[in-house]
Amino acid sequence: MYEAILVCSVALIAVALYGFYSKRHMIKMVISVEILVNAANLLLIAFGAYRAPGYVELLPQSLAILSISSAGGVTAVALALILAVYKVYGTVDVRKLRRLRG
Amino acid sequence: MVIWTLAFGCCTIPIVGWVSDRLGLRYVREWYSSLVIALAFIPYILLIRLVARVGVVVYPIPSLFHSILTVDMVSVFFILPILIVGFASSIYSTSYMSHDTGLNSYYTLLSAMILGMIGVVSAGDFFTFFLFWEVMSISSYALVAFRKDRWEPVEAGFKYLVMSSAGSALMLSGIAIVYGIAGTLNFAGIALAMRTPVLASDPWLILAISLIIVGLGIKAAIAPMHTWLPDAHPAAPSPISSLLSGVMIKTGVYGLLRFYILFQTLHAYWSLILSILAFLTMFIGNLTAMFQTDIKRLLAYSSIAQIGYITFALSIGTIQSISAALLHVFNHAMMKGLLFMAAGAFYHATGSRDISVLEGVGRRMKLTGVILSIGLLAIAGMPGLNGFVSELLIVSAAIQQELYLQAALTIINFVISVAYYLRLLQRIMLKEPRSDLSRVEEAPATMIAGMVILASLCVFVGVYPSMFISISELAGRVALDIGSYITSILGG
Amino acid sequence: MMEAWLCWLTPICGALLTPILARLGHKVRDYGAVVFSLLAALFASRLIPIAVEGKIIWERYGWMPIPGAPVYVGVLVDPLSVIMANVVSWISFLIMLYSLEYMHGEPGLTRYWFLMNFFIGNMLLLVLSDNLLQMFFGWEGVGLCSYGLIGFWYRDDRKYWVGTPPDEYPPSHSGMKAFITTRMGDVGMLVAMLAIYSYSGTFSIPELQSNTMWASTLMESGLLTPILLLMLLGPIGKSAQFPLHEWLPEAMAGPTSVSALIHAATMVKAGVYLVARIAIIAASLTHIIGFESFHTFFIVVAWIGGFTAFLAATQAMVARELKKVLAYSTISQIGYMMLALGAAGITANFVEGLTAGIFHLVSHAVFKASLFLASGAVLHVCETKYMDEMGGLRKYMPVTFTSMLIAALSLSGVPPLLGFWSKEAVLKVCFETGDVALFVLSAATAAITFFYSLRMISITFLYPKSKHLEELEAEGLHIHEVSPIMWIPYCLLAFSTLILGVLGRLVEEFFHESLSHIIAAGHLEAVVESHGVGFDPSIASLLASVSALVIGGLPGYWFYVARRGDPYSIVEGSVILKAVWRFLWNRWYINRLYYILFVNIPISLAKIMNRWIEVGFFNGLQYGVSLITLRLAILVDRFMEVGFFNNLQYGVAELIARICRSSRYLQTGSLNINMYQVSIILIIILLILLVSMGVL
Structure with missing residues (x-):
């Protein structure tokens, strides 16, 4: 059971990393961040269940909740930034954001 | 208690700002936030005395799932530059940001960021660590992209956000795995669990270490994960740049140091990875800085190189090298904070960050120019200023461990970096100013005040380094004495 | 022994204060500088009783407690250093006094007073220091001041040249010569x-x-x-x-x-x-x-x-x-x-x-x-x-x-x-x-x-x-x-x-x-x-x-x-005396030999080396990138034009510059590539750990 969840979350990490370097839509980048955070949360829950089978382990779950809420904050800032980018650049293609280089 | 002062500030700054806006009072909010940060020095001094007496101070945070703050000598050593640079940049902002809007949120975010950094370095478990890490990160995302109607901050801010939040998530995954192995989030508990050598080659642990190094490495701007830094640091308002470059990237270093301490059975592997990354970082930072045309971008690359030196010192892993790394963290915070502020003062006065435009501006803005020269000479390692002291300590720590090749490579990097620092100094201070700089005036008094605080510390540490060396050596000793760390937190 | 410390610190402080005093007026700057050297002389004379009594006083403080190699600053007051300190400081004071009139009205006097006081401070540091490292600091400090002061008239007006044509040198050249020659010894x-x-x-x-x-x-x-x-x-x-x-x-x-x-x-x-x-x-x-x-x-x-x-x-x-x-x-x-x-x-x-x-x-x-x-x-x-x-x-x-x-x-x-x-x-x-x-x-x-x-x-x-x-x-x-x-x-x-x-x-x-x-x-x-x-x-x-x-x-x-005989005609009249005269006049030909050995030959060597390095360097790269052909043309052009001194450095410098410039391409500015780097390094770290721990 734990193993399935663990493998699943490692797979999610891989998916997120793939998304980071292949997707050019900015919102998809933010979704990749979300996937990565969820992978971490899943790991936390799985290990929480593994350490105390049959019980609800308080510490990892609360850390997961904290992470979910902070991811919400990050997403909010990210969406605001995407809006600002759209206003300035007129695009949400992340590969068009290449004025800063060298 | 330092944290409570700043948290109080975070909560009250918007109120004070709103009220003073309504009453039409200028600069109340600015002075109030500087005052709050200045007040945080009082509990900090009490804290130092307590730590000096007790060793490790443990504060439980009420009603927050057994989470604790543990403050030992290392934390105290990291809090000092955060408070000093925070205070200086808060004063500096008073005139630098005076033409901006949204200042209520600016000062709130500023103190939240300082709060977050202090929380990170005084956390006692991963729950607290991650909580403050996110406080610090989110407020810094917002601050980098503060001038959101221009292209540069927005682009840099988005890149920074994606990379840094991905880094936090990777680190969190690593923490989850560590929890799965150790069964606790408490630093001391993890350290206790990691003492069993059986665990050392657990594949999950290896994955956890890689994730944590990458996660922290992104924040610390270790190559090749540094790519957000040269964009974000120049794009941010200058006081924020000096906080980011001066102290925020050092929280990543702090994280690496803590993990290094906790995983004491894995020191060899940890050192191997860190030293490889350190030299990559040094060379990339120094070589790329050489031909930069933007003064703040040059400073940003130089920060990357300095992180390389610090990481190298961490990777050696002796008391001398850790204390050298700590001292360099402090010195670099002073120097780089100073340099970013001076660059910001030039930008404020001329509206340009292009070095070819700024040529000779030091002759028009003499005081700022002199301060910039102090910073540049310090970071170039001139004897008598602070950079020399810690760079010498790093090299001598390497030589004591008979790492001659590494010491030689580090010295080569010092030499390369001297080239562009002195070239910058020569162009800013000695060239004839361009004609369109003729009406440039000296920076306002509050900006000068912020810089003078840091410059005087640069000189003080350089001239009288023995006190700082002995404190950092104490901190290094404490850092590596994991046994007494565990006993003082978990008891017996 | 406060006096010993103050003795060398006072002129250095005076030097550092010179630019500030210059703001207050020329008189303040000039007399201020002289007063600082007088103070140094007075402090030095306070040490004389020690020399008379033959005591040796040694004080030092830890400056950098580097483990294993602590660095100290200290003073060693013994008869030798006291005699030296007094000679230096009193003669300096008299010369500073003399400079008041002698240098009156020269441009760049702030520089002059700064260097003079800085020199005095460093010289006193040299003679009073208790360790070789600190002495070396003073040693280099006086060398630097000497370089700056020989080339004081760095604009090289004809009237400040030294020597008789054709062996005549401008002040900046002389300063450089002094600096380089003494550096060889150092x-x-x-x-x-x-x-x-x-x-x-x-x-x-x-x-x-x-x-x-x-x-x-x-x-x-x-x-x-x-x-x-x-x-x-x-x-x-x-x-x-x-x-x-x-x-x-x-x-x-x-x-x-x-x-x-x-x-x-x-x-x-x-x-x-x-x-x-x-x-x-x-x-x-x-x-x-x-x-x-x-x-x-x-x-x-x-x-x-x-x-x-x-x-x-x-x-x-x-x-x-x-x-x-x-x-x-x-x-x-x-x-x-x-x-x-x-x-x-x-x-x-x-x-x-x-x-x-x-x-x-x-x-x-x-x-x-x-x-x-x-x-x-x-x-x-x-x-x-x-x-x-x-x-x-x-x-x-x-x-x-x-x-x-x-x-x-x-x-x-x-x-x-x-x-x-x-x-x-x-x-x-x-x-x-x-x-x-x-x-x-x-x-x-x-x-x-x-x-x-x-x-x-x-x-x-x-x-x-x-x-x-x-x-x-x-x-x-x-x-x-x-x-x-x-x-x-x-x-x-x-x-x-x-x-x-x-x-x-x-x-x-x-x-x-x-x-x-x-x-x-x-x-x-x-x-x-x-x-x-x-x-x-x-x-x-x-x-x-x-x-x-x-x-x-x-x-x-x-x-x-008494002028009973005319030395010129005697020398002219005798072949041997004339040869001796020429030998002495040309400074035993040592100076000329040095110029040939250390200036002319290296320059020609640099020319040869440069051609070799440049061409060899570019031959290697030519095949790869077509752009370099163009570069080569530009370089050859520059090589013909620019003086040979720059050229030796040019080959090395150009190599480093090229590395630096190309390292800038690492910063692609594309977020996708940035994240790609992160993923790659994650995998690399994982692999390194797995291999080094013997799991793989």
Whole structure:
């Protein structure tokens, strides 16, 4: 059971990393961040269940909740930034954001 | 208690700002936030005395799932530059940001960021660590992209956000795995669990270490994960740049140091990875800085190189090298904070960050120019200023461990970096100013005040380094004495 | 010992304050600088009681407690350093006073005062420091100030050039020459210091004296003499001894006050001071490892000193510029000091040798400073640097004439002036070595010294008024005595050489007494009996000095004072004399040889190397990138145009620049690529860990 969840979350990490370097839509980048955070949360829950089978382990779950809420904050800032980018650049293609280089 | 002062500030700054806006009072909010940060020095001094007496101070945070703050000598050593640079940049902002809007949120975010950094370095478990890490990160995302109607901050801010939040998530995954192995989030508990050598080659642990190094490495701007830094640091308002470059990237270093301490059975592997990354970082930072045309971008690359030196010192892993790394963290915070502020003062006065435009501006803005020269000479390692002291300590720590090749490579990097620092100094201070700089005036008094605080510390540490060396050596000793760390937190 | 610290800190603070004082007005800046040097002199004189009582005070504080290699700052106050500090600070003060008038109205005076005070501070730091590392800081500091002050007129106006065409050099070139030449010596000295440190684990001079392990280890490995000789390179460069003496004549391109302070009275003595320190260390080690182990070193010192004294004195006989005569004579007199110190080691009679060396150092500082300052006044008035364009000045400048005469006679060793006693002391220790050749050489030098002193004084003051001066007067310029603020310093110095000369024996006794406290142990006295030439060394030296005066004085008087014969026509008439003259005039061809060896040949080598590197470098890359072909064309173009000096650096610099520029491409600016890097490094770290832990 734990193993399935663990493998699943490692797979999610891989998916997120793939998304980071292949997707050019900015919102998809933010979704990749979300996937990565969820992978971490899943790991936390799985290990929480593994350490105390049959019980609800308080510490990892609360850390997961904290992470979910902070991811919400990050997403909010990210969406605001995407809006600002759209206003300035007129695009949400992340590969068009290449004025800063060298 | 330092944290409570700043948290109080975070909560009250918007109120004070709103009220003073309504009453039409200028600069109340600015002075109030500087005052709050200045007040945080009082509990900090009490804290130092307590730590000096007790060793490790443990504060439980009420009603927050057994989470604790543990403050030992290392934390105290990291809090000092955060408070000093925070205070200086808060004063500096008073005139630098005076033409901006949204200042209520600016000062709130500023103190939240300082709060977050202090929380990170005084956390006692991963729950607290991650909580403050996110406080610090989110407020810094917002601050980098503060001038959101221009292209540069927005682009840099988005890149920074994606990379840094991905880094936090990777680190969190690593923490989850560590929890799965150790069964606790408490630093001391993890350290206790990691003492069993059986665990050392657990594949999950290896994955956890890689994730944590990458996660922290992104924040610390270790190559090749540094790519957000040269964009974000120049794009941010200058006081924020000096906080980011001066102290925020050092929280990543702090994280690496803590993990290094906790995983004491894995020191060899940890050192191997860190030293490889350190030299990559040094060379990339120094070589790329050489031909930069933007003064703040040059400073940003130089920060990357300095992180390389610090990481190298961490990777050696002796008391001398850790204390050298700590001292360099402090010195670099002073120097780089100073340099970013001076660059910001030039930008404020001329509206340009292009070095070819700024040529000779030091002759028009003499005081700022002199301060910039102090910073540049310090970071170039001139004897008598602070950079020399810690760079010498790093090299001598390497030589004591008979790492001659590494010491030689580090010295080569010092030499390369001297080239562009002195070239910058020569162009800013000695060239004839361009004609369109003729009406440039000296920076306002509050900006000068912020810089003078840091410059005087640069000189003080350089001239009288023995006190700082002995404190950092104490901190290094404490850092590596994991046994007494565990006993003082978990008891017996 | 607060005074010792303040003594060197005050001028440095004064230097740093100069730009701020300059804001308050020119008068404040000028007088402020002089006051700071006066304060240093007063602090130094507070130390005199220590020298009289023969106490040694050593204080140090940890500066950087680096584990295993702590760095200290400290002061060592013993009779030697007190004597040096007082000579330096008091003469500096007088010269600063003189500069008030002499440099009046020059542009760039803030720089001048800054460098002067910074120089004084560094020189005092050098003589008062307790460890070699700190001494090295002062050593480099004075070198830097010397470089800055030689090239003070860095715009290279024609009138500030030094030398006679075609061997004429601008001030900036001379400064560079001095800097590079002395740096060659410093490299050797630094290597030697580090070598000694690696054996002894300390830089501290008192510890090197008390801890004798390092010396015996070094001696057993046979490295003691080589390391000491490397160390000697530093003093040779700094004190302008053969073979690194060629920078000093050109150093006269600086203002005369600078020549007086740095290139006659103080900085060039730093080398002598260091050799004296080595001699003291050697003296305290002789009872452990025997004085024979230092024998070679001291023979080298003595011979370098004796030979340099002769070499430079012969060149002074034919010099045409007033300041050059003094410069050659400075080199020559420093040779005497080195000779005395070397003789100290050869005879193992350290106290007597040291006394002679330091006594001559002090007396030379006094009379040479006076000579330089007076010559500065003469140059000021006559607006020329050549002696044959002066003449007849005795009538116009009586005070300057009198003081210069006294100082020149003291230089020549005419009794009862101070120079007589010190030179006699040097000759005496030289005689005690039993080395007849060395003794004859130094006695001959003394004769030559009297000859060129008489020549200098007569041509400048006693000859009929030159055409140049008459032209000046025709232009309406009034030749007159300089103002008191200028003549008081050199008059005072000349006067003190007379007064101290009358008390000569007592002064020598004082030096002997106080310096003997440093070399306390009685067993050092007369380890070697004088190599029985048969009679008393003091009578021998007295005889030698008197006969030297006669031998040198008679022709000098005949040709120049009485003007019974025309030296020019005699030289022109004889082939041999003309060849000798040309040999001396071309400075024994040493200068020309150095230029060929170290300037011309490297430049041509650089040309060849450059072509080779450039072309080879590009051939390699050409195939890869098509863009480089274009680059090559541009480079070849530049290679033809740009001077060869840049070109050697160009190849290396271009390589580094290329690496730097290409490293900028790592910053792609694409977030996708950034994250790709992160993923890749994650996998790499994972792999490294898996492999190194043996899981894979």
